[in-house]
Amino acid sequence: MVTKLPKTDVVTVGVGWTGGIIAAEASKAGLKVVGLERGGNRGTANFAMKHDELRYALRGELMQDLSRETLTFRNNGGQRALPMRQYGSFMLGNGVGGAGTHWNGMTDRYLPYDFEIRSKTIERYGEGKIADGLLIQDWGITYDEMEPYYTMFDKMAGISADETPLRGERSEAFPNPALKHGPELDLFKETTKKMGLDPFTMPAANNSQSYENPDGQHLAGCQMNGFCERFGCEYGAKASPNVTVIPTALKTGNFDLRPHSEVIEVLHEGGKATGVIYVDTRTGEKFEQPAEIVAITSYTFNNNRLLLNSKLGTAYNPETGRGTIGKNYCYQIIVGTDGFFDDRKFNTAIGSGGLGATLDNFNGDNFDHTDLDFIHGGAIIMNQSGKRPIDNNQVPPGTPRWGKEFKEQSLKYYNRMVNVHTYGAVMPHVNNYLDLDPTYKDVHGNPLLRMTFDFSDTDRKRGRFLNEKTKEIMLEMGATHVSENESVEHYDITKYQATHNTGGVIMGADPETSAVNNYLQMWEADNVFVVGGSAYPHQSGYNATHTLGALAYRASEGIIKFSKEGGKLA
Numbered sequence: 001m002v003t004k005l006p007k008t009d010v011v012t013v014g015v016g017w018t019g020g021i022i023a024a025e026a027s028k029a030g031l032k033v034v035g036l037e038r039g040g041n042r043g044t045a046n047f048a049m050k051h052d053e054l055r056y057a058l059r060g061e062l063m064q065d066l067s068r069e070t071l072t073f074r075n076n077g078g079q080r081a082l083p084m085r086q087y088g089s090f091m092l093g094n095g096v097g098g099a100g101t102h103w104n105g106m107t108d109r110y111l112p113y114d115f116e117i118r119s120k121t122i123e124r125y126g127e128g129k130i131a132d133g134l135l136i137q138d139w140g141i142t143y144d145e146m147e148p149y150y151t152m153f154d155k156m157a158g159i160s161a162d163e164t165p166l167r168g169e170r171s172e173a174f175p176n177p178a179l180k181h182g183p184e185l186d187l188f189k190e191t192t193k194k195m196g197l198d199p200f201t202m203p204a205a206n207n208s209q210s211y212e213n214p215d216g217q218h219l220a221g222c223q224m225n226g227f228c229e230r231f232g233c234e235y236g237a238k239a240s241p242n243v244t245v246i247p248t249a250l251k252t253g254n255f256d257l258r259p260h261s262e263v264i265e266v267l268h269e270g271g272k273a274t275g276v277i278y279v280d281t282r283t284g285e286k287f288e289q290p291a292e293i294v295a296i297t298s299y300t301f302n303n304n305r306l307l308l309n310s311k312l313g314t315a316y317n318p319e320t321g322r323g324t325i326g327k328n329y330c331y332q333i334i335v336g337t338d339g340f341f342d343d344r345k346f347n348t349a350i351g352s353g354g355l356g357a358t359l360d361n362f363n364g365d366n367f368d369h370t371d372l373d374f375i376h377g378g379a380i381i382m383n384q385s386g387k388r389p390i391d392n393n394q395v396p397p398g399t400p401r402w403g404k405e406f407k408e409q410s411l412k413y414y415n416r417m418v419n420v421h422t423y424g425a426v427m428p429h430v431n432n433y434l435d436l437d438p439t440y441k442d443v444h445g446n447p448l449l450r451m452t453f454d455f456s457d458t459d460r461k462r463g464r465f466l467n468e469k470t471k472e473i474m475l476e477m478g479a480t481h482v483s484e485n486e487s488v489e490h491y492d493i494t495k496y497q498a499t500h501n502t503g504g505v506i507m508g509a510d511p512e513t514s515a516v517n518n519y520l521q522m523w524e525a526d527n528v529f530v531v532g533g534s535a536y537p538h539q540s541g542y543n544a545t546h547t548l549g550a551l552a553y554r555a556s557e558g559i560i561k562f563s564k565e566g567g568k569l570a
């Protein structure tokens with residue numbers, strides 16, 4: 001039995017950053033919004049969460065329950081995909097706030113080059129620069145068109161930063177000054193400046209001072225206690241949906257937040273969605289929520305899987321190249337160098353999730369690729385996020401992994417070790433995609449999502465190039481010992497790297513090569529908006545969250561406009 005509920009103006013599938021932004025903007029505009037979130041409600045006050053590394057960081061209490069729903073993985077189409085039964089490469093948020101609760105707070109705009117990557121690459125180097133098999137395409141929007149939405153996110157979240165050289169022009173200054181930092185970041189900045197590079201303090205959603213945003217929500221100043229990534233902020237100093245856009249939406253009286261509500265199908269006919277079916281995860285009851293507009297605002301994997309299981313849109317076929325749902329799945333190639341100092345001591349236990357120094361000299365097309373056999377690059381970063389005692393316990397190369405010597409070395413170098421790494425871009429490849437697994441199902445009997453992904457040759461070349469740059473910087477910084485270069489031969493799903501999964505429901509100007517337009521409105525169902533990292537046609541050399549938030553503001557504008565006028569947005 002399915003209980004049919006009264007119709008609403010907008011229903012969001014997920015209430016994290018994207019669902020929260022859409023709920024806030026649409027409800028402020030007078031639309032009635034129902035927010036369906038399959039996890040529990042953490043509330044909108046500051047999080048009273050303990051600094052319990054075992055509970056949150058290692059056992060993933062804030063994350064999706066993989067025993068109910070996971071995904072399957074293989075490196076290529078010739079392998080059998082197997083379920084991911086424990087977390088490794090990425091962490092999937094669950095509950096009100098989603099991954100926006102447990103993110104670090106690194107907040108990077110993508111480069112103007114990213115949004116017009118195909119056009120700009122061909123213009124500078126010729127079409128032959130794009131390797132065979134790469135599905136490089138423009139995003140159907142420019143940086144200048146995105147800039148106002150980036151600014152909206154900055155002001156809502158209270159982003160803390162100063163100058164950001166080699167990035168796009170800004171219409172307004174950052175709302176808060178950059179976070180203060182320790183001597184390790186001074187060393188990184190001083191060293192890279194001497195190398196002729198352009199370092200700066202990263203933009204962060206960890207507020208450097210007390211701040212009130214344009215919606216009247218208050219964020220506290222960061223206390224530099226670390227425990228940001230995989231944790232909620234008990235001070236309310238890290239911008240999350242729970243302390244910004246969700247309380248803004250609730251304050252309007254137009255937002256109905258429903259936790260423990262897992263959407264399993266989008267209902268549609270004749271090129272229109274009519275609503276969704278969801279399950280109350282506590283009782284097992286099924287409900288139909290009719291809606292004028294359906295906003296699919298979950299994580300990249302869930303957005304793709306829900307569309308595929310609902311048979312909404314055309315699934316990508318790697319054999320023919322036709323179809324768009326599941327196409328252009330991307331990740332990042334994250335490599336770096338650990339440096340161990342015998343003659344320097346830092347205070348690495350102190351920090352904040354988004355605190356770091358970075359440079360863009362080897363990102364995007366900021367450097368000449370004429371003699372290189374890859375395009376794009378990556379930001380080079382040193383974080384001061386606050387080292388945790390269990391998971392952040394590196395020792396110099398050659399040290400045994402257990403026993404007396406390991407204990408001695410881990411104690412010696414806990415405050416003498418730093419890391420320089422990169423978020424390397426990944427380019428979409430014809431053989432990397434998402435589809436439904438033919439064997440494995442979730443607790444409701446629906447097929448799991450299957451990921452087919454490996455680094456392409458150009459990804460490997462980019463990764464090796466960037467890894468060498470991180471090592472050069474670390475040696476110039478004076479490290480006594482440095483780690484060996486990391487392997488980039490194949491993608492490994494078992495080792496944590498970053499929760500920066502993108503693509504599958506990509507945006508663009510052509511319905512033949514994209515699933516949504518630049519308002520994230522589906523070409524095949526104009527009252528469906530698919531919002532999130534799933535919209536990215538490729539993955540840039542940055543953390544993905546800021547662009548996701550900016551696109552959510554643009555999609556909100558489109559939803560409000562569609563509610564009044566209908567039709568395809570342009």
